[in-house]
Amino acid sequence: MGAEARNDFGMQSPVQTGFVVTNERASPALADMADAEPFELHYEPRSDELRDLYRKEGQAKRRMDARPGLWIAVAIYLMFSATDLLLIPDVAIYTITARFAVGMTALLILEAQLRRGVATEWIDVTCAGAIIFGYVGWLCPAVMGADKESVSYYMVFGTIFMMSANLFFTFKFSVSILTSAIILVILYIVNYFVPSTLTYKMVFGTFYISCFTFTSYVNWKLNEERYNVFLNALEAKIQHKEATERGQALLSLSRTDPLTGLENRRAIDEKLRDYWSDWQRSGSSFVAILIDVDFFKRFNDFYGHQEGDRCLVLVANALADMVKQRNGSIGRYGGEEFIVLARMEKREQVADITEAIRSTVQNLALPHEHRRDGTSVVTVSVGAAFTRAQTGAKLEKIIYEADRALYLAKAGGRNCTWLFDPNDPQSSDESENVAALLKIAIGQDLVSLVYQPIQNVASGRVEAVEALMRLKMLDGTSVPPGLFIPVAERTGAVLELGRWAIKTVCAELLVDDHIRVVSVNVSPIQLKTPGFATSVAAILSETGVAGSRLAFEITEGLEMEMHSDILRCISDLKLLGIRIWLDDFGTGFAGLSWLRLIDFDTVKIDRSFLHDCGTPRGKAMLQDIIALVRNRGHKILVEGVETDKQMALVREFDIDEIQGFYVGRPAPAARFRARPATHKRPFLVVKSA
Template sequence: MQLTESIAQRVGEAIARSTWKSVDPFLLKMMQEANGNERRMTVRWGMWAAVACYVLYGAFDVLLLPDVAHRLVAVRISVGVVSIALIEFGVRRNFSLATLNVLAALALVTGATAWLLFALETNHQAALSDFMVFGTVFVLGANLFFNFRFMVSAISSATVTMTFVAAALFSLQTELTNRLVLAAYFINSLVFSLYLSWRLGSERYKTFLHALQARIQEQAAVERGQMLDEIANTDALTGLRNRRAITRDFVDLCEEWASDDSEIGVVLIDVDYFKRFNDRLGHQAGDDCLVALANALSATAVANNAIAGRYGGEEFVVLCKVATSDDLRELSGKLCQAIEDLRIPHPNTGIASGIVTISAGASLTRADKSVDFYSLLQEADRALYRSKFAGRATFHIYDRETMDEDESRQDIPELLRLALEKQLVSVVYQPIYDVESGSVLGYETLMRLRNLRGELISPAVFIPVAEHTGAIVELGIWVIDQACRDMVEYGLGAVVSANVSPIQLKAPSFPLRIAEILQRHGLAPHKLALEVTEGIDIVPEAQAEWNIQQLRSLGVQIWLDDFGTGFAGLASIRRFEFDVVKIDRSFLHDCQTAEGRRMLNDMVRLLRNLGHRVLVEGVETADQQALLRRLGVHAMQGFLVGRPLPIETMDRPKVDRVA
C-alpha cells in the first residue's frame, strides 16, 4: 500500500492518542492485513499444535476417568480431526485471517465444551474436580496462544469459562468449597488472561504504528533525497541534465568505454544569434525557445542512444558512444536538422531562412583513451567556432590534422597565458538588489574571456581549464583588482563581490594579496565580498580555513555561493560565519510547484534562523520577485532586475550597504 500523507497524518494522531481510547479502524485493518499469509500460516500450525496437545491429554482421561475414557478419547479425536479439516479447508480456499481466527476460536470452545459434557458423566467426581483445572488451558489458548482480535478472544474465553464455572457450581458432585474455589480460579484466569490479551494487542498495535511511522519517515527521506538529487542534476528551465550531471555522465561513459571498442563523442551546441532573439522578443520568449530546443535535442539524442544536457545560457552538450567519426558526424547533422525542423521564427538572424538555428562542434576520444572531458569540450568548442566562421547553422568535427595554424594558436591554455598581456580578459557587473526597497546593494563581478579574433569564450569552457592549469590564480587576482579599481574610480559606493576559485583559496599568500589590493586602491575592506562556491569543501582544508579567518579579520566579507547544489553547504554554514548566503537559481525556478516553494521556504528559514543574510539568484519574473518578498529574502539577483554589463554602460543608482 502507498504510504500517503493522509496515512502519515493518521499514524501521528494514533500515536498521540491515549491507550484507553479507541483505535483507528483503518490503521487496525492495515495491521491485520500486514503479513497476511504469514499470519494465516501461524493460525494453521497453531491449530495443529493445539489439536496434538488436546489429543495427547486423552492419556489423563484413561488414568483419571477410566469409566468414561473411551468416550472422552473419541471426542478428543473427533473434535481434533474436524478442527484441522476446517482450518485446512479455509487455508486452501484462501479464507481471510479473520475467518480462520473465528474457526480456531470455535474449535477451542467446541473442544472444551464437548469434553466437559462427557466428563461430567464419570463416577470419579473428585478426580474430575482436579482435572477440570486444566480447562483453563482453553482460556489461555483463546487469549494468549492464538493471536485473535480482542473481541474474538473475549467471547471464546468467556464462553469456555462460563461453561466450566456452571459445571463446577451445578453439576460437579464434590464439596461446595472445592466447587467455589474451582469457579473462582476459572474467573480469575479469565480476567487476568483477558487483560494480558488486551495489553498485548495494544502493544502490537503501538509497535505497528511506530514501525509504520518509521517506514513513512524513511520513504519521505528517500523521496526528499531523490528530489534534491534531481534538482542538483537537472536544469530548472529546460529539464535537461545540467553541467554537473553531464560531467558525471561522461565519467560513467568512460567506465564503459574502458571495456569496449566504441568511442565517446562530445557535441557542443550554441544557439545562433540568441542574444538578438532575446533583445527583440523578450526573455520569456527566449526561455520558451530554449525549452523547445531542449525538447528537440533531447528527443534526437534519446533516439540515437545519446545524452543531452544544458551547459549554460544558450549552450547545450550531447554525449554519445559512437564507432567512428562518421557516426558522430551523422548525429551532429541530425541535431542541427532537428532544430531547423522546429521552424521557430527569428526576427533578426541576418540570413534568408529567418528561423532559429544552431551551430555545433564535436570532438571524439582517441585510441589512447587519455582525453578528459574538458579537453574534449575544448576541442568541441574550437570546432564550434569553425562552424560560426562558416556562416552558422552547421557543424564541424574537430580534427587535429586539419586545424590551421591560426586556430592552433587559439588553444585555451595558450589564450589564458596571453589573456592579461593581450587584454583578452575583461569584467562585467551584475547588480544585486534589496528585495524590499528595490535599491542596489552591490554588484557581482563576472570574468569574460575573448579569443584573438575578439569572440567570447564560454566561462563553462575556460574556467575549468584555468583552474586545471593554475592560470585562475593570476586571473582571479586581476578580476578582484579591477573590481576594486572600478569601485573607486566610478564611485559606486556599494559592495562588489568576486568569485574565488578553490585554487586561490588554498594559496598561502592570498589574504596578503587582497590586503595589498585594498590598500593600493584605498577601498574599505567591508566593500569587498569574496564568494566561495558551495561545491568547494573548505571544512577539511586547513589552509583555506585559515585564509578565510584572515580575510574576515581584515574586514572582507565572505559569501557562500550556489547554496543547495553541493554537499559541503550545511557543513560550511555550521563552521563559518558567512555574511551572505546565495541560494542557487535552480531552487527559485523550481517554485512552479508547491513542493519547490516549500523547499525554498525551508532553506530561507534555515539560513535566517542561523543568522545569515539570504540572496537568491536567477530572478527572471515579477512573480518570482514577489515570492522572495513574501519569504523574507534579503537580496536578489537576475535578468529581471539587471543583466551583467560593462561598467561604462550600466546605470549606477543610489546604493545601500549589504551585510
C-alpha cells in the same frame, strides 16, 4: 485529527500528529520540497481511516500468526495426552483420540484455507473453533470417567483453553472475548452438573469468572498495545517516507538545471562516467554531443534576458523529446550550451542524430532577426565525438574532442554539425602540438612573415603587399596556415601573434619606406579584445610609422558579430588613419551588412568568383558582385589572378587592384627591400621561401 483516536476495539489511545497515512499522496514540486520542513504536516487522517489501516495491517499479521499459533497450540494440546493417562486412565483412549481428531482436522482446514487464500476472518473462525472444539472434544469423553473427583479437578484445565485465545493467536478483541466467553459457559455448565459440594461449585465458579476477567483484561491491554505499536510504527514509517522523499527531492534538485529542467552538469558528468565505464569494460560505444545556441548573446541583447531564458527552455524541451526517442540523455552544460550522450554501435549513426538535433531547433522557427548572417531564426551548432580505440584514453578526452568539433562547426558557418575526426588536421591531436608550439613560437623564432604583392591594374605598379604568417616546427618542418591559424584563434595565441605581426611589418618594410602600404590580417578575436586599438597606436608611435600605411584585413565570416565592441574598435582604428579592408567578400552572409555599416577602403573579392568565370553564369555573378561593391564606392581588389586570360578579364571589368601568382608569390621581406616597389610586375618569377 485530534490528539486521540479510537481503535477498533472501542478504546481511546493517544495518537501523535504530524505524519501522512496514505501512500498515494502526490510528491510536491522540487522547489516546494526544498523549502518544506522535514516533518511538515501534509495531511491529517481521520480516525476511521486509522481504523481501516489498522484492520488491514491486523489482517496481514493474523494471517501470518495463524499457522505457527495453531501448530504450537495443537502440539501442546496433544502433549497433554500424558496427563489423560495419569488422571483419567479409564477414558484416556477416548480423550486422546478426540485430541488427535480435533487437532488434525483443525490443521488440515487451516492449511486448505491458506492455500486457497480465503478471507482472514474465516481463518480466525477456524482457529477459534479449534480452541472451542478442542475443549469440547476432550471434555465429552473426560466426564465419562469413573473417578469423578479426578474429573472435577481435571476440568480446571479448561481455563487453559480460555487463555489460549490470547496466548497463541492475535485475534481481534471481539473474537477473543467471544471465544473465552464460550469456554466460560461450557465450564459453568459442566461445573453445574458435576457432583460436588456447593462450596466446590462456588470456589471454582469464582475461579472461572476470575480467569475470564483476567484473560479479557489481558486481551484488552494486548490489543491496546498492538494499536499503539501500530501507531508508532506508522509514524516512523511515514517520517522515514517523508525524509526519503525530501532527500530524493533535494538530490533531484541538486542534479537538475533550474531553468530548463534538464539534468545539470553534475548529473550529466556522472552519467558520462557510467557511459565511459561501460565503454572500457564491455565496449559499449557511445557519442558525446555538444550543442551551442548560435549568436545567443546577440539574442539576449536585442530581445532581453527573459526572452533568452524562454528560448533556452523551448530549445531544451524540443531537444529532450527528440533525444528521448533515441534513448539518449541530455543535459545543460552551462549558459547556452547543451550536451547529449547516446549509445551507438557505428560512427555512421552519429550523422543522423546530430542532423536531427540541428533540424529540430531550426524547425522551431524561433525568431532571431538580428543575426545578420542570412538566417532569421534560432539555430544551433553541433559538435560530436565518438568513442574510438586509442592509447591512454581518458574520460575527459571525448568531451575535449566534442568541444573541438563544436568549435569547427561554429567556424564552418554555424547552424551545422561536425564530427571529430582524428585524421582531420584541424581537429586531430596534432593541433594540440601546434597549440604548445605557438606558446614558444615568438621566443624561439619559429614564426615569420612573408609578403605577397598587390598590383594596381591601371598603372601596373605594386602599391601594397599583404603580410602572411608562417610557422615551423622545432625541426624546421612547416605548419600549414590552415592548421595553426584556427588553433591560434581557439587558444587565444592570436592576440600575441597579431601584435608581433604588426610590429614586425612596421620594422621590416614600413620604417624604411620599402613599401607604401602593408596589409595585415586581423582576427575578430583581436577586434573584440579591449585595448587592441590602443596597442596598435603604441606600436605606430614606437616605430614612427603613419597609420595610413597600414591596412587591416577583416574577414567576412561567422565571428564578425555586429556588436558595439567591434564597431567601436574599427572606428578607433580609422581615427589612427589605418585602412580597413573587407577580405574574402562573397564567402559569408554578413558582407552586405558590413558594407552598409562600415566605410571600407577596399573590398577584396574572393578568388573563387574569378576562377568560376569559365561559365557564363560564373562570369555574370562576378559582374554582379563588382557592380554591388562599386555602387557602394569602395575600391575593388580581386584575389587569385594567375593567368593572362584572368588578367584580361579583370581589365575588362575595370578592377582597381589584383593579387595572385600572376603578380607575384609570397616572399620574405628581404626581396622587397632589394627592389623598388614602383617597378611594374617585379615579382612575376619570385618563389616562396
